[in-house]
Amino acid sequence: MSGFKALTEAVIKGDIQTAVAETQSAVDAGSSVQDILDKGLIAAMDEVGEKFTTGQMFVPQMLRSAKTMQECMKLIKPLFQEGELAAKGKVVIGTVRQDLHDIGKNLVAMMMEGAGFTITDLGVDVSPEKFAEKAKEIGADIVAMSALLSTTMPAMSDTIKALQEAGIRDKVKVMVGGAPVTENFALEIKADSYAPDAGSAVMEAKKLLSIS
Numbered sequence: 001m002s003g004f005k006a007l008t009e010a011v012i013k014g015d016i017q018t019a020v021a022e023t024q025s026a027v028d029a030g031s032s033v034q035d036i037l038d039k040g041l042i043a044a045m046d047e048v049g050e051k052f053t054t055g056q057m058f059v060p061q062m063l064r065s066a067k068t069m070q071e072c073m074k075l076i077k078p079l080f081q082e083g084e085l086a087a088k089g090k091v092v093i094g095t096v097r098q099d100l101h102d103i104g105k106n107l108v109a110m111m112m113e114g115a116g117f118t119i120t121d122l123g124v125d126v127s128p129e130k131f132a133e134k135a136k137e138i139g140a141d142i143v144a145m146s147a148l149l150s151t152t153m154p155a156m157s158d159t160i161k162a163l164q165e166a167g168i169r170d171k172v173k174v175m176v177g178g179a180p181v182t183e184n185f186a187l188e189i190k191a192d193s194y195a196p197d198a199g200s201a202v203m204e205a206k207k208l209l210s211i212s
């Protein structure tokens, strides 16, 4: 077995050593970071999700696969760097209240950082108040929220309310994303922007701040 298939299999199995080695050989063989992510790592997590839905995998295995993917992401992080860039804007990012999924959020943070944004990552299970407090404290340009559970999506709307209550809603742009989040939902809760994946999150962030 070779290439992305071996990488995907290793992530599904939670075999960190093999997955990291496969990621390294894909990098060495000149594969693009986008392909490593889409065809290797994200493809693996999609399969993990399917196996979980059909009862072939359980939370501990899902966690092990997540840990494996995070280790592979550490390896490709430097490849996102676009070189010496002028600071593009301050972004406060986090996964919303009661949601512990952070792989997609980390990917978005990593790509934004690589594109020159200054990132303050609040982690997971971030309360609306915490988002608002930090955004106010650092004078953020963008508040970026990730949700992976349909049950935690309402926390995005609560966070927008918290930004209003903190008196900074007109000073920050709000971006939302995550697998169950849609463009319509973003419009409904009056977010400024929605992005389906990490690459478009960078483009949307640039658009929001009128950066080319």
Ligand code: B1M
Pocket (backbone or CB within 6 Å): 042, 045, 046, 047, 048, 049, 050, 052, 053, 059, 060, 062, 063, 066, 098, 099, 100, 101, 102, 103, 104, 105, 107, 108, 144, 145, 146, 147, 148, 149, 150, 151, 175, 176, 177, 178, 179, 180, 194, 195, 196, 197, 198, 199, 201
């Ligand atoms: Co959970 N989980 N999980 N899980 N998990 C999902 C999300 C699920 C779809 C699996 C399934 O049933 N098929 C399902 C959600 C169903 C729903 O509500 N729609 C689910 C469930 C049910 C649960 C639990 C409730 C399970 C349980 O305990 N019974 C539980 C909830 C815990 C909690 O959060 N309170 C749970 C727990 C976990 C683990 C902790 C074990 C682990 C997470 C570990 C971690 O993140 N450190 C986990 C995992 C790994 C998954 C799956 C398998 C993979 C998620 C992932 O990392 N994908 C997932 C199934 C799936 O997604 N296929 C599943 C890869 C990642 C790169 O993609 O995060 O979508 P994603 O990010 C994308 C885009 O969405 C976008 O960019 C990224 C790609 O470029 N994006 C943004 C993300 N954030 C963005 C923000 C933006 C813009 C774009 O702007 C700000």
